[in-house]
Amino acid sequence: MNLLSILGVFSSAIFSGTSLLYTTLGEVIGERSGIVNLGLEGVLLVSASSGFAVTVITGNPYIGVLVAVIIGGLMNMILGYLIIHRKANQLASGLALMFFGFGLSALIGKSYVGAKINALPRIALPGLENLPKLYSSLLSFDILIYTAIPVAFLVWWLLFRTRWGLGLRAVGENADTAYASGRDPRLIRYQALFLNGLLAGLGAAHLSIAYTMTWTEYMTAGRGFIAVALVIFSRWHPLRAIVGALLFSGAVAFQLLLQSSGVQVSPFLLDTIPYVLTVLVLIAWGGNRRHSAPASLGRVYHGTE
């Protein structure tokens, strides 16, 4: 094992973790307002495929990213209509959205399987331009990677340092009380879901336009559910979500490292580590009010009628 292979593993962990971090941040906002979005998997797929298709058509990855982000927000509006307006069950509506995403993304991406795109350009870490090309290419990242952690801080600031964030968290804890204090739970939940979709779209865009640079059916391979797990792992906090995403991509990297050094551990078992850890974290923090879920998570807001 040499420095190069370690760097390679490190670099691939960052690439695979970025889309997860964006998606998790989006889900933190959604769940803080009281909405579990099990449709994330579908949202990611539709954003990834449409962003990829637009990049192929226009030849401009930035337009592709923009489209993916907007599509993500719009996909979540379907969910919003069902669970906020029509008061449908959140989990069932999310799963229906997931199936919708499976189908729609297959339809959108059908003609673009195997297409080549101009990916988001990669910029070497400042100060490292003079390294040998092999090293500097491993340490070059695209713009979405550089912005991922600042976005996490932005989400934290939004949720915990603005009036809007206070209202959003209040709705997530008790929508009736929030309403009584002059906020509109429905509007706030729509806004939260829209932001959730935008961020998921950003994650999906990074996946298809910057990281893998391809489109294949069901390319997200469970990332939507991983994000939901990471939100719980990070106990509904955007900054801890950074740790969660690092942990998950770290587990992936660890697995690659083990394989490259010839150690025989089943990759299937290593894959379960993040989930098992999340369950353990839940048990460890269980019953502690400070670390528990938003109180109205998953509940339907019936309004005042």
Added chain:
Amino acid sequence: MSARTFLRIAVSNTLVKNIARYVMMMLLALLLFGIILLATGKDPFQSYRDMFGATFGSAYGFSEVLVAMIPMLITALAVALPSRVGLINVGGEGQLYIGAAFATWGALTFKDQPAWVLLPLMALLGMIGGALWAFIPGYLKSIGLVNETITTLLMNSIAPKIVGFLIFGFWHSPMDTVKTENFVSAARLPTFFNTRVHLGFVIALVLLALFWIIMKYTRWGLEMRAIGGNPQAARRNGIPLKGYLIVIMCLGGAIAGLAGMSHVSGFYGVLILNFSMGLGFMGFLICWLAGGDPIGIFLMSFVVAIITTGGNFLQLTQGLPYAVINILLALALFVVLASPKFFEGKKA
């Protein structure tokens, strides 16, 4: 219940009205999907003719619809039962995988046994596997530590990987690393009339009927409804709340495990990596859309099965990816979800 009251319920206004609304909603979903097909340059009328011709046009096509219904019926029941005591079991997918793995272990280990020993043994093993997998969330919930929705959801992601580990590490056939060797014929559930409809269909119907009877006519059903209505009041009236929560969750898991057993034994005859592809989630959806009602579960499964089976033919004749049928499926689910008072009450 006398025959007369039964008749009165069967032909009652609400049932007829419900079916009429059902048909209206499905037409709306078909219309929306038709527009999408049209937008992609396909002929919607030809597509629908293919779909319905293939599913209703021949006895075999129709039998394929029944085949597709089997895992949906059972996994939906695995959600419906816990929902009556207020437990939300999103973990059907994981419980199904573990049940299938336990049953496969039985099929591979005792392959010399005759079918009348092997099949009940596999069913039992499948149920134990599912129940064990559901015990963890059930126990954590009953002591008030962690919400079962979250744990069952997380454990869904763990189960297929454990199955993958077992197949890849121990059970795979010499030819192929992603599946076991084919089950011996004694480990296959019998099929009917040269179709792929297997005994699992009968099992599913019996379970649904049992569920209906138990909920309506037994003390357990009454106590479960009491817990679902107000757990604390039920506890103060001497109903063993903790015990019920654990046992019912495990029973739900056992049913999902049985669905896994029936699917690997009756449908595939082999355990394949990632074989389920969301069957457990589909069961959850069907159960919630049907409000946990056995007849509703049957009707909803039937509709969903027609769509997914028809999708196979859409792929053949229209050159669309199979996954595209999920759009029609989701549209049908959206329109039903958008009218939440469809099946009155009973939502835990």
